[in-house]
Amino acid sequence: MQASSQEQYIEFGIEQEQYAIRIQDIHEIIKIQEITAIPNVTDYVKGVINLRGRIVPVISLRCLFGSEEAEYTKSSRIVVIHHLEEAVGIIVDRVNKVTTFTDIQPPPERVGGVQGSFFTGIGLAESGLVGILRLDEVLLHE
Amino acid sequence: MLSEYREVFLEELEEQLQLMDEEILKLEREEDSSRIVQALFRAAHTLKGSSAAMGFDIMKQLTHEMEQLLDLVRSGKRTVTGVLIDRLFQALDHLKLLKLDIVDGGGGAGIDISACVRQLQSFANGTEDAEAAETVELPEIEEITGYAETGAAKAKPVLALNYRLKASECLDQGRQVNWISVRISSSCPIKGARAFVIQSSLAELGEVLYTQPDLEDLEEQAEGATEILYLHAGDLGQEELKAFTLALMDVEAVLVEAVSFEEIELVQPSTVQTAAKTAGPDEGSVQTSGKAKSQTIRVSVERLEHLMNLVGELVIDQTRIHQVERTQRRRFSDDSVEELGHISDHLSRIIGDLQESVMKTRMLPIEQLFNRFPRMVRDLSRDLGKEIELVIEGKDTELDRTLIEEIADPLIHLIRNAVDHGIEDPGVRTANGKPAKGTLTIRAAHEDNQVVIYVEDDGAGIHAEKIRASAIAKGVISPEEASYLSEMESVDLIFSPGFSTAAVVSEVSGRGVGMDIVKSHIEKLNGLIEIHTTVGKGTTFKIKLPLTLAIIEGLLVKLAAQTFIIPMSNISEIVRVTREDIVTVRGQSVILLRNQVIPVAWIHEYFQLPKSSAAKQNISLVIVGSAEKRLALVVDELIGNQEIVIKSLGSYIGKVTGIAGGTILGDGSVALIMEIAGIIAKMGGKTVS
Structure with missing residues (x-):
C-alpha cells in the first residue's frame, strides 16, 4: 500500500462522502448530458449516452451505494472510466480535485453504510477519509 | 508466402469441387456427355x-x-x-x-481413401487395357543405365x-554455369x-537461369519419361551437382555439362534462331492479358467491416448536418443557409452512394449457397425413392456474406422437409393425377430493399x-387451445419447439427440431417467414431478410x-384505428385485420413508460412480425423512417430482452432499437383467435 502513495487520484463526492479513482483509469470527465433510459435493466444502470459517436452506458453511484436519487445539479458530472476495453460513465454529485494520499488503510467491513468490498482502501487526506473505489467490484456488482 | 498459396489453392479447390458436383449431376442426366467428361477430366x-x-x-x-x-x-474405353x-460422387x-x-x-492424412481408390481402379481395370499399360511401363525403367551416354548427344537449345x-x-563472377539434363521417371x-x-x-x-522446355508448358505434355534441361549457375562442381540432383525424388538420370x-556468346547467332525464340516473350504477354481478365483483389473481411463502420459514422453525421440545416433555415433565410442546404443535399447523395458501394463489397450472389442444393436434392430423392425436379431461380441475387452463411442451415432444413x-412418392402422385416427378423451386429475389427467398x-x-x-x-397445445386456432395458425404450429409432423421419424428429416431451428435462425437475422399451403397442391415457404445487418432501415x-426504432424488416404494415376497433378476447386486446386476429400490445408497460395513448381516440398501430408471429404495437407517434447504424450497447449492459441495440440520431441523442423477436416472446407469445 505504501507504493501507491505517489499515485494520483481524482477525488469526487456523493452526498457528504468523498471517493476517489486512480487517474489512469479515468478516460474523461463530462457534464451531465441527455441519458437514454434502457428498460428492464438493473436500477443503478441509468441508461446510455452518446460520447462523440460512441454509445456509453452510465451508472449512478448514488443508487449503487443505496442513497436516495437526487436531481442532477450544476456540479453533477459523469466520470468516464475505461474498464475492460469499454467506456462506462459513473454519475457523481461533484468532482473535487486531483489528489495523492500520504497513507492508505485497508478498508473496514463497511464504509459509511456501503459494503467494504467496493473499496481497495481508505485514503487519508487533509479533508478527511476518502474511499478509493475498486472498479472491478463497482462495475460488476450484481 | 506458403499460406498465401494455400488460400489460392483452397479457393481453386472449392471452385473445382463445385464444378465437378455440377458436371457429375449433368452427366447423370446425360446431356452431351463427351463435353462433360472432358470438363470433369480437366477439373x-x-x-x-x-x-x-x-x-x-x-x-x-x-x-x-x-x-x-x-x-x-473420354477415349471411349468405358x-x-x-x-x-456413383463412383465419381464417392x-x-x-x-x-x-x-x-x-x-x-x-x-488429409487422416482420411482413408484406399477403398475409394480401389473402387475407382477396379472400375477402370474392367478390361485388359489398363493392365497392358502397366506392362508397357516396365522396359522403360530398365533403360536408365544407358541414359548417360545417349543423353550426352542431346542438343542444347540456342539461348536468347x-x-x-x-x-x-x-x-x-566466378560461378560455375552448367547444363543439367534431368530425366523424370515415367x-x-x-x-x-x-x-x-x-x-x-x-x-x-544457386540460380536456375533457364529451362527447356518451359516448365509452364510441361504439365500438358507429361506422357512417358520426361527430360528437362536446366541451365544452372552455382558454386558446386559438376560431380556434386549430379549427386545432389540424382538424390531428388522421381529423378531417373542426370547429366551435368x-x-x-559459344553458347553464351553475346553475338546474335542468326536471325532464324532468334525468330524461333521470340515465342518466349509472346507467351508472357498472353499470360498477363489472361490475368487482366479477372480484376479482383482479396481484401480481409475485417477491413471491409471497418470501412462499413466508418460509413456508418458518416451516415450519422450526415443526418446531423441535415438537422442543423433545417433549424438554421427556420431561423434565417440568407444565401449561406441556402448554400448549406445544397451542400447537405450533395453530401447525402454521395454518402448514400458510398454506403451502397461499401455494402456491395460485402455482397455475394446467393449462387454459392444455391449451388449446393442440386446434389443434396439428388441424394435425398434417391434415398427416399422420389422423383424430383429442382428448379433454381435468381441465383445472382446478392446479399450480405454473413447472411448467406446464416441462412444456409434454415434453407437446408426447409429443402429436406x-x-x-x-413431395409425395411417385405412385401417390400419379394416383392423385399429378405428374410422377415432383417440382421443388428455390427462388431468390430482391423486393423493396429486402431479400426474399422462396x-x-x-x-x-x-x-x-x-x-x-x-x-x-x-x-404442444391443449385441445381447448387447439379449438380456437384458425387453419393458418394451426399450420404455424410446425414452428413450435418439439414438433414433428412425420408419423415415422425418417433419417432425412423429422427429428422434430427442424422447423423450430429454422424459426430461431430467421428471428436472429431479423427476418420473417410465412407459409402458404394448399392441401394437395403444395407448400411455399417465404423468407424475408434484410439486405445487410450493419445498417438497417x-x-x-x-x-x-x-x-424508439423499429427495424423496417420486421414491419408488415402500419394502420391507424379507433379505440373501438381494439377488442378484448379472453383478456387479451386484439385487432381484426383482414380476417386475421392480431394481438395488440401496449409496450409502454413493458418499457416502463407512461401509457399516454390510452386516452386517445385514434391509435397508430405498427404491425410487426418475427418469423411467423405477428403483433400490433401501439405507438404514440410515428416520426418517419431513416437509415440507421446499429450499435451495440456494449458488454457492460449486455443482452436486454426487447432491445437489439442503439443508434445515434441526427440530434445527437441515443435511440434504442427494438428487438421484435424478444418483444413478441414477452408480450404476444401466443397467437390468439
Whole structure:
C-alpha cells in the first residue's frame, strides 16, 4: 500500500462522502448530458449516452451505494472510466480535485453504510477519509 | 508466402469441387456427355496438379485415379453408367473430406481413401487395357543405365540474348554455369509439378537461369519419361551437382555439362534462331492479358467491416448536418443557409452512394449457397425413392456474406422437409393425377430493399387438421387451445419447439427440431417467414431478410417522450384505428385485420413508460412480425423512417430482452432499437383467435 502513495487520484463526492479513482483509469470527465433510459435493466444502470459517436452506458453511484436519487445539479458530472476495453460513465454529485494520499488503510467491513468490498482502501487526506473505489467490484456488482 | 498459396489453392479447390458436383449431376442426366467428361477430366487434372504442388499427396493420389478413369471414359474405353456416376460422387465426397481436413490445417492424412481408390481402379481395370499399360511401363525403367551416354548427344537449345547475358555474368563472377539434363521417371504422375520442385531445389544451390522446355508448358505434355534441361549457375562442381540432383525424388538420370563459350556468346547467332525464340516473350504477354481478365483483389473481411463502420459514422453525421440545416433555415433565410442546404443535399447523395458501394463489397450472389442444393436434392430423392425436379431461380441475387452463411442451415432444413414430407412418392402422385416427378423451386429475389427467398414444392401441402391433432398428442397445445386456432395458425404450429409432423421419424428429416431451428435462425437475422399451403397442391415457404445487418432501415416512433426504432424488416404494415376497433378476447386486446386476429400490445408497460395513448381516440398501430408471429404495437407517434447504424450497447449492459441495440440520431441523442423477436416472446407469445 505504501507504493501507491505517489499515485494520483481524482477525488469526487456523493452526498457528504468523498471517493476517489486512480487517474489512469479515468478516460474523461463530462457534464451531465441527455441519458437514454434502457428498460428492464438493473436500477443503478441509468441508461446510455452518446460520447462523440460512441454509445456509453452510465451508472449512478448514488443508487449503487443505496442513497436516495437526487436531481442532477450544476456540479453533477459523469466520470468516464475505461474498464475492460469499454467506456462506462459513473454519475457523481461533484468532482473535487486531483489528489495523492500520504497513507492508505485497508478498508473496514463497511464504509459509511456501503459494503467494504467496493473499496481497495481508505485514503487519508487533509479533508478527511476518502474511499478509493475498486472498479472491478463497482462495475460488476450484481 | 506458403499460406498465401494455400488460400489460392483452397479457393481453386472449392471452385473445382463445385464444378465437378455440377458436371457429375449433368452427366447423370446425360446431356452431351463427351463435353462433360472432358470438363470433369480437366477439373481432376487441375486439382491433381495443384494438390501435388502444395504437397497434399493423398488428394493428388485420388485425383490421379479420377483422372485415369475419366481418361478411359473420354477415349471411349468405358461408358457412362450409373455405377460410374456413383463412383465419381464417392470420390468427390472424399475430396470434400480431404478439403475440410486441409482447411483445418491437416494434410488429409487422416482420411482413408484406399477403398475409394480401389473402387475407382477396379472400375477402370474392367478390361485388359489398363493392365497392358502397366506392362508397357516396365522396359522403360530398365533403360536408365544407358541414359548417360545417349543423353550426352542431346542438343542444347540456342539461348536468347538475355539468358546469354545472365550466364556470362555468372561466369564473370566466378560461378560455375552448367547444363543439367534431368530425366523424370515415367511413373511420376505429375511431371510438371516435379519439374518445379527440382527447379526450386536447384535454386537453393544457386540460380536456375533457364529451362527447356518451359516448365509452364510441361504439365500438358507429361506422357512417358520426361527430360528437362536446366541451365544452372552455382558454386558446386559438376560431380556434386549430379549427386545432389540424382538424390531428388522421381529423378531417373542426370547429366551435368559445363556450358560452352559459344553458347553464351553475346553475338546474335542468326536471325532464324532468334525468330524461333521470340515465342518466349509472346507467351508472357498472353499470360498477363489472361490475368487482366479477372480484376479482383482479396481484401480481409475485417477491413471491409471497418470501412462499413466508418460509413456508418458518416451516415450519422450526415443526418446531423441535415438537422442543423433545417433549424438554421427556420431561423434565417440568407444565401449561406441556402448554400448549406445544397451542400447537405450533395453530401447525402454521395454518402448514400458510398454506403451502397461499401455494402456491395460485402455482397455475394446467393449462387454459392444455391449451388449446393442440386446434389443434396439428388441424394435425398434417391434415398427416399422420389422423383424430383429442382428448379433454381435468381441465383445472382446478392446479399450480405454473413447472411448467406446464416441462412444456409434454415434453407437446408426447409429443402429436406420439402423433399421428405412435402413431395409425395411417385405412385401417390400419379394416383392423385399429378405428374410422377415432383417440382421443388428455390427462388431468390430482391423486393423493396429486402431479400426474399422462396422454397416451393408441388407436394401434398400441410393438413391443418393433422397438425392440430399431432400438436395435441405431443402436448404442444391443449385441445381447448387447439379449438380456437384458425387453419393458418394451426399450420404455424410446425414452428413450435418439439414438433414433428412425420408419423415415422425418417433419417432425412423429422427429428422434430427442424422447423423450430429454422424459426430461431430467421428471428436472429431479423427476418420473417410465412407459409402458404394448399392441401394437395403444395407448400411455399417465404423468407424475408434484410439486405445487410450493419445498417438497417428503421421506423422512428415515439413512446411517451422517448424515441424508439423499429427495424423496417420486421414491419408488415402500419394502420391507424379507433379505440373501438381494439377488442378484448379472453383478456387479451386484439385487432381484426383482414380476417386475421392480431394481438395488440401496449409496450409502454413493458418499457416502463407512461401509457399516454390510452386516452386517445385514434391509435397508430405498427404491425410487426418475427418469423411467423405477428403483433400490433401501439405507438404514440410515428416520426418517419431513416437509415440507421446499429450499435451495440456494449458488454457492460449486455443482452436486454426487447432491445437489439442503439443508434445515434441526427440530434445527437441515443435511440434504442427494438428487438421484435424478444418483444413478441414477452408480450404476444401466443397467437390468439
